[in-house]
Amino acid sequence: MNIGGDGRAARSSVDRSRLPTPGPARPFKCPVIEKAVLGNGLRVWTVRHPAIPVTSLMLLVTRGAAADPRGREGLAALTLDMLDEGSGDRSAIQMHEALAAIGAQLDSDIGSDALLLGTTVLSRFTERALQLLADMLVRPAMREADFVRVRQLRLHRLAQLRDMPAALADRMFTSLLYGSHPYGHTPLGSETALADTSCDDVRAFHAAAIRPSDTTLIAVGDCDLDVTVRLAERVLADWSGSSSPSPTFGDELPRPARLNIIPRPGAPQSELRIGHVAVPRRTPDYYALVAANMILGGQFVSRINLNLREDKGFTYGARTSFDFRREPGPFTLQVSVHTASTARAIQESMAEISDVRGQRPVAADELAMGVAALTRGYPRSFETAEQIARAVTQLVVHELPDDYFAEFVPAVERVTPADVMEAATRHLHPDRLTTLIVGDLDAIGASLSDLGLGEPVVFAASA
Amino acid sequence: MNITFEKHTLANGLDVLVHQNHDCPIVAVSLWYHVGSKNEVPGRTGFAHLFEHLMFEGSEHHDYGFFQPLQAAGGTLNGSTNADRTNYWEVMPSSALELALWMESDRMGYLLPALTEAKFNNQRDVVLNERRQNYENRPYGLAPMVMLGALYPPDHPYHWTTIGEIDDLRRVRLDDVRAFFARYYHPANASLALAGNIAADQALTLARAYFEDIPAGPSVAPVRPDPVTLVDEQRLYHEDRVELPRLYIAWHTPAMFAEGDADLDLAADVLANGKTSRLYQRLVFERRIATDVSAAQNSREVGGFVQIAATAAPGHALAELETIIVEEIARLAADGPTEDEMARGRVQAESQFMFRLQSVGGFGGKSDQLNAYNTFLNDPDYFERDLDRYRRVTRESLQRTVDTHINHRRRVALSVVPRSRTELALGGSSRANVS
Numbered sequence: 096m097n098i099g100g101d102g103r104a105a106r107s108s109v110d111r112s113r114l115p116t117p118g119p120a121r122p123f124k125c126p127v128i129e130k131a132v133l134g135n136g137l138r139v140w141t142v143r144h145p146a147i148p149v150t151s152l153m154l155l156v157t158r159g160a161a162a163d164p165r166g167r168e169g170l171a172a173l174t175l176d177m178l179d180e181g182s183g184d185r186s187a188i189q190m191h192e193a194l195a196a197i198g199a200q201l202d203s204d205i206g207s208d209a210l211l212l213g214t215t216v217l218s219r220f221t222e223r224a225l226q227l228l229a230d231m232l233v234r235p236a237m238r239e240a241d242f243v244r245v246r247q248l249r250l251h252r253l254a255q256l257r258d259m260p261a262a263l264a265d266r267m268f269t270s271l272l273y274g275s276h277p278y279g280h281t282p283l284g285s286e287t288a289l290a291d292t293s294c295d296d297v298r299a300f301h302a303a304a305i306r307p308s309d310t311t312l313i314a315v316g317d318c319d320l321d322v323t324v325r326l327a328e329r330v331l332a333d334w335s336g337s338s339s340p341s342p343t344f345g346d347e348l349p350r351p352a353r354l355n356i357i358p359r360p361g362a363p364q365s366e367l368r369i370g371h372v373a374v375p376r377r378t379p380d381y382y383a384l385v386a387a388n389m390i391l392g393g394q395f396v397s398r399i400n401l402n403l404r405e406d407k408g409f410t411y412g413a414r415t416s417f418d419f420r421r422e423p424g425p426f427t428l429q430v431s432v433h434t435a436s437t438a439r440a441i442q443e444s445m446a447e448i449s450d451v452r453g454q455r456p457v458a459a460d461e462l463a464m465g466v467a468a469l470t471r472g473y474p475r476s477f478e479t480a481e482q483i484a485r486a487v488t489q490l491v492v493h494e495l496p497d498d499y500f501a502e503f504v505p506a507v508e509r510v511t512p513a514d515v516m517e518a519a520t521r522h523l524h525p526d527r528l529t530t531l532i533v534g535d536l537d538a539i540g541a542s543l544s545d546l547g548l549g550e551p552v553v554f555a556a557s558a
Numbered sequence: 559m560n561i562t563f564e565k566h567t568l569a570n571g572l573d574v575l576v577h578q579n580h581d582c583p584i585v586a587v588s589l590w591y592h593v594g595s596k597n598e599v600p601g602r603t604g605f606a607h608l609f610e611h612l613m614f615e616g617s618e619h620h621d622y623g624f625f626q627p628l629q630a631a632g633g634t635l636n637g638s639t640n641a642d643r644t645n646y647w648e649v650m651p652s653s654a655l656e657l658a659l660w661m662e663s664d665r666m667g668y669l670l671p672a673l674t675e676a677k678f679n680n681q682r683d684v685v686l687n688e689r690r691q692n693y694e695n696r697p698y699g700l701a702p703m704v705m706l707g708a709l710y711p712p713d714h715p716y717h718w719t720t721i722g723e724i725d726d727l728r729r730v731r732l733d734d735v736r737a738f739f740a741r742y743y744h745p746a747n748a749s750l751a752l753a754g755n756i757a758a759d760q761a762l763t764l765a766r767a768y769f770e771d772i773p774a775g776p777s778v779a780p781v782r783p784d785p786v787t788l789v790d791e792q793r794l795y796h797e798d799r800v801e802l803p804r805l806y807i808a809w810h811t812p813a814m815f816a817e818g819d820a821d822l823d824l825a826a827d828v829l830a831n832g833k834t835s836r837l838y839q840r841l842v843f844e845r846r847i848a849t850d851v852s853a854a855q856n857s858r859e860v861g862g863f864v865q866i867a868a869t870a871a872p873g874h875a876l877a878e879l880e881t882i883i884v885e886e887i888a889r890l891a892a893d894g895p896t897e898d899e900m901a902r903g904r905v906q907a908e909s910q911f912m913f914r915l916q917s918v919g920g921f922g923g924k925s926d927q928l929n930a931y932n933t934f935l936n937d938p939d940y941f942e943r944d945l946d947r948y949r950r951v952t953r954e955s956l957q958r959t960v961d962t963h964i965n966h967r968r969r970v971a972l973s974v975v976p977r978s979r980t981e982l983a984l985g986g987s988s989r990a991n992v993s
Contacts, residue, residue: 109660109767109768109771111618111619111660111664111668112619114620114627114657114660114661115656115657115660116657117631117632117650117651117653117654117656117657118653118654119653120583120632120651120653121583121651121652121653121755122583123582123583146581146916147912147915147916148912149912149913149916187833187843188833188834188839188843191832191833191834192834192898192902195832195834195902195905195906196898196901196902196905197905197909198902198905198906198908198909198910199909200909215913216909217908217909217912244843244846247846247871248842248849251802251849251871251872252849254801254802254872255697255800255801255802255849255869257801258697258799258800258801259696259697260695362695363690363694363695364687364690364691364694364695366695394625394629395625395629396623396625396626396629401623404684405623405680405684406680408679408680408681408682408683408684408687409683409687410684410687410691411684411685411687411688411691411692431687431690431691431695432687433683433686433687433690463630464626464629464630467629467630467631467632468629468630468632470632471631471632471633471651471654472629472632472633472634472651473632474582474583474584474651475582475584475632475634475649477582478581478582478584478916478917478918479916479917480916481916
């Protein structure tokens with residue numbers, strides 16, 4: 096707007112009859128990745144981001160919970176958990192004292208397809224931080240006594256999760272959708288499998304699955320590629336071993352019942368999961384589905400949240416997601432609703448999922464809003480070193496091209512309403528949606544029969 | 559670490575803080591109102607937070623969802639309420655700053671004409687569901703209600719949680735909302751921080767244009783409750799749908815930024831945060847009688863409390879944990895921290911401080927920090943001195959502060975135990991009254 100004078104005159108120039116139109120997007124510098132490979136196959140990727148003297152380091156290994164052997168569900172995550180329990184002569188406590196001495200907070204994370212160990216530190220500690228990360232990933236002590244303690248804490252944690260409706264729902268839903276498929280368990284695994292897991296299992300998994308040629312060092316901050324390579328060579332170059340075999344995925348998926356419940360007597364809310372196995376990240380429909388999800392349940396102003404929260408007041412919030420993985424990941428709607436509203440919330444949710452395929456056409460302005468949220472908001476995801484490093488992990492895991500960040504905005508902008516409805520029709524199947532409720536069966540049982548989803552299958556809150 | 563900024567106070571009392579940073583083409587808008595649950599009264603708890611929800615339901619010149627236009631412009635936004643303040647923020651592409659200012663100023667100036675009984679009832683249902691999801695249906699979720707209820711007397715403004723009591727939420731009427739808005743939501747009780755890819759003069763011109771015609775409201779008297787003390791230990795238990803019993807112990811401590819606040823922050827880390835902490839090593843690592851332990855100095859505007867929480871491993875009663883917690887506090891009060899612990903504490907404080915300043919806004923970030931200093935200290939230029947508070951902590955000051963504030967029995971000890979397992983609670987505990 097054009098404001099003249101001392102600002103007081105500006106009062107009259109504020110037009111409240113319509114919203115101001117934002118100006119054109121200002122240029123945004125995509126992260127530029129510089130790459131090198133060490134002799135042992137380990138990749139070093141750096142991004143210069145000298146905004147503030149902070150560096151983010153991540154060691155990413157493209158093996159995750161899907162690599163857990165049958166009967167050892169949770170092994171990859173347990174192995175990751177053992178990495179910070181000392182290395183060489185260093186005890187677990189000494190390792191954490193060393194990290195604390197440089198103000199480092201350890202970041203460890205695992206999904207189905209990858210695991211990572213990382214940290215963010217003040218830049219003056221970059222070299223020391225990388226040395227500690229390398230010691231943890233490559234030379235962990237893996238002592239029996241530490242293993243017993245760590246496994247026990249994990250078992251306690253699993254027992255506690257039985258009381259957390261959201262965690263209970265996530266774990267059971269994963270198992271309903273995937274059964275014995277490598278994606279059929281959350282990284283935490285199960286109590287029975289963990290009880291059977293030994294320290295030797297962890298040592299063997301570490302030796303077999305964590306290899307330099309499946310590992311990428313991502314460094315973001317005031318990081319020069321040559322300097323980072325020299326640092327990496329010092330602490331990672333004598334690590335050897337060929338790539339481990341990728342997990343094998345069969346085709347067989349279970350056919351779960353349409354309606355499932357874990358009773359939670361007296362629960363004030365029902366925790367719901369509704370969904371089915373959908374698509375892998377490499378689908379050509381990726382951008383159309385990302386846009387479809389924005390419209391359906393991917394943001395506050397999505398159809399499902401506006402319906403269930405802002406119109407009906409059933410919930411504090413509802414959302415949907417496509418979990419894009421290397422193999423087909425789940426589409427999931429998740430919401431926690433007032434017990435009395437359970438059946439209606441399921442009905443409304445299923446109708447919204449069905450309608451986005453075309454029965455309630457995606458309007459051009461509705462799509463434009465979802466697209467704008469994705470594209471105009473894109474630079475926000477690259478503000479901090481850690482955000483950038485996280486974004487770069489996606490390129491590694493999904494083998495995306497170097498120009499992926501630059502291509503994202505134009506690719507999303509090319510999506511049309513027809514693309515959205517066609518992709519939704521191809522990948523969302525209302526007749527195959529599986530619903531899981533963690534809630535008060537006595538209170539809602541009668542209302543569920545109206546849903547037409549058959550008798551609910553009742554599960555115990557086991558882990 | 560200095561954050562350069564400009565501060566201007568408009569004629570109606572609104573503070574405008576502007577910080578420029580051109581690394582990323584985004585701008586953060588952060589608007590704090592100096593009102594929280596401590597401005598509520600018994601019988602009307604949960605009100606400040608319910609009101610925050612209504613701020614997202616439209617205003618006179620944009621009478622539908624607050625999210626639509628801002629998300630369509632590529633912004634992200636949220637708000638939150640705590641005991642001392644309510645904040646609203648947007649992080650926008652910098653070319654969409656004016657839109658965010660339009661929206662924020664419209665709800666500051668013109669909320670009530672758009673407020674209806676239907677919106678009010680809907681958001682009350684949403685809040686009741688928020689309470690169910692985050693407190694009632696969550697393991698240990700009601701512990702904060704019990705702890706605050708026992709630490710503070712019924713007429714003290716920290717006696718209740720921000721989410722409030724169910725009966726109170728049901729009792730609120732639309733007229734209460736109107737009175738609350740008139741009293742607290744006006745320029746003289748607010749602080750606006752703009753940070754990011756903007757020119758300072760242009761940002762100020764826009765802020766003036768949108769906010770200067772909103773009339774100043776009545777001045778808000780500070781909430782100054784009488785100092786509180788506990789005369790002895792109060793032991794309570796609560797039966798919950800949990801697998802493992804958890805012990806919470808809390809003591810009254812100094813307020814935010816007061817003498818001793820930084821010492822207690824560092825003491826909490828030495829005692830119970832991370833694997834290097836004394837209680838983690840003894841309870842979880844060596845004795846293996848607990849599955850986790852944590853501690854925090856919860857510093858608030860008119861008072862603080864240190865709370866230590868520890869979950870017992872299966873087969874262990876909370877009394878075993880309590881013995882060791884008390885021992886370790888006494889040891890820290892007697893001998894102070896080691897030089898290593900001090901060095902770690904200082905570098906961690908510096909690192910955390912820098913990490914918080916990596917972003918321009920959102921929950922945290924530079925705009926949020928500017929508003930915090932401005933609202934609570936009337937001094938946004940406090941970054942370096944804030945960090946100095948931690949640099950000035952010595953072994954002796956930490957030791958003395960621990961001894962004075964938490965090395966005694968004037969505390970609340972809350973045992974949350976599995977249903978029908980009251981024998982796991984500390985001996986002599988009485989049943990807490992909570993829902």
